[in-house]
Amino acid sequence: MSSKTYNLFISHSWTYSDSYNRLIKLLDNSGIPYKNYSVPKDDPIHNADNDDELYEAIKNQIAPSSIVIILAGVYATYSKWINHEINIAKNEFSTKKPILAIEEWASEKTSKVVKDNADKVVKWQSSSIKAAIEELCGK
Template sequence: MKKQINIFISHSWSYSDKYEGVIKLLDKTNIDYKNYSVPKDDPIHNAKNDKELYEAIDNKIKYTSVVLILAGVYATYSKWIKNEIKIAKNRGKKIIAIEYWGSEKTSTTVKENADKIIKWQSSSLENAIKELLGD
């Protein structure tokens, strides 16, 4: 029986198609995973302000082993993606930056904080997770 890996996918709801693409990549791997992300169709409704939202995201990331971050240039300007990086770092979580195919510009903020930078391929994602988590 495969060990389940808890994963948080950092993303911008403005780019939810990329989030769905990461899910498809994960589904093509041999990794049994549980998704701790905050998808567009299930936002954190009980957070009344930024502090509560930060705490709610922290509460999700603390149960994960790895944080996947899309390395699109928008991530450089996203306050919440920066917060998710901060939370992951503070909790000692591994960060994998995923560069979308054909991206000419990517986020240096994400890449500078990543433990591994990969291209948009399920095999690269699977190998990076296994490498970083020692599987």
């Protein structure tokens, strides 16, 4: 097991928080040491006065992260914030943040936008997710 702690930003919609919560449980049970830089549901970041403030707040959350994880559900295709998070990960830092897309079990439709921008796409399986995080962040 790696002694490295991985700094994760997990992109998600609070409208679909059940998937996010299941992913957190999966990560907790995987044994991978990580710190979660995602935006909590009760975080004041949601009260930003405008989109520019929210963009900067999300950028600040992503900044210390080693990787951006995006649940590749079809809802992601229609979220402007997913697109902003992809842009932040790819263009806002001197070293781009790798993007890991996770497809849920039995998902018939997934986000082409997310998959096209991901450095790696894996299925909803702890061993695959753990291996992808280690690979993309460098063991």
